[in-house]
Amino acid sequence: MYKLYYLPGACSLAIHALLNELNQPVEAIDRNKTTDFDKLESRGMVPVLVDNGQVIREGAAIILYLLDKHKNQMLPESGLEKARFIEWVMFANATMHPAYGRLFFLGKALDDGPAKEQALTAASNSINALWSAVDKQLQQSTFIFGEQITVVDMMLAVYASWGQYFPVDIIMSDKVQRMIDAVKAHPSFLKAIEDEQSASQ
Ligand SMILES: N[C@@H](CCC(=O)N[C@@H](CS)C(=O)NCC(=O)O)C(=O)O
Structure with a gap:
């Protein structure tokens, strides 16, 4: 086990x-x-x-x-399809996760005040740009890879829950929200x- x-x-x-x-x-x-x-x-x-x-x-x-x-049914065997899958695993793990990590870092490192607010807003703007990229991928489907849930959707849904700990506006489109809700119900x-x-x- x-x-x-x-x-x-x-x-x-x-x-x-x-x-x-x-x-x-x-x-x-x-x-x-x-x-x-x-x-x-x-x-x-x-x-x-x-x-x-x-x-x-x-x-x-x-x-x-x-x-x-x-x-x-998640990881393709080889070639470009496999590269695309790994690309999204890395987008989640090495791009989206660290973008949220900046919120946690700033939340701890800075004293409350305008400088902290400005830094948190800048960090949340970069997160919002990443959720826009996710939204584009979801134009035709419920999940990142069509109608089949994968670990990429699960990773993104976990990170999405972290925004609530900070006084920032994390903007997720309806399609992104629908994907997250589907993961949460899985x-x-x-x-x-x-x-x-x-x-x-
Ligand atoms: N690159 C690492 C990042 C792992 C990471 O940041 N883990 C966080 C939780 S999401 C952690 O353990 N933080 C230590 C703590 O909160 O005490 C990975 O993907 O495994």
Whole structure:
């Protein structure tokens, strides 16, 4: 059975949902409830996946590892289609996630006041430009890759929930909102949330 170290509401939730989608049993472990997490991940970051004693870090690496290992309809076998899929995994993991990361950084690093407001607004403007790119991709379909939900939609839905913690206007089109709502209603996503809630109690 896999072990997945997570934090409630963090990016690790998309990987938990992916494991459920792939019908893989997983023991979800709240990082904050462990005492020796730093032995696995010295920077204290989740997600961390443990597979048969092997530790895998970095969300994108974990996702590609799981999709390579377990039969699925998400990762194309080769060529341009595979490159397009990885492009969107990286857009989510290495572009959208860090854009939200700037909000968390500024929220902690700056004292309240006009300079902080200005910096948060600039950070949210760059997030809004990224949601516009997502909107373009969703013109013809419910999810990023047509009518089939993938881990990319799940990652984006997790990040979308982070805007509520900041006094900024994150603008998402109706199509983007519809995709996020569909992810939130998806059984493997709901199960991941429920399992994390009980594991964190
Ligand atoms: N590039 C890393 C980023 C991981 C990351 O930023 N994780 C956040 C949660 S979303 C974290 O663990 N933060 C530490 C903390 O909140 O204490 C990955 O994709 O795995």
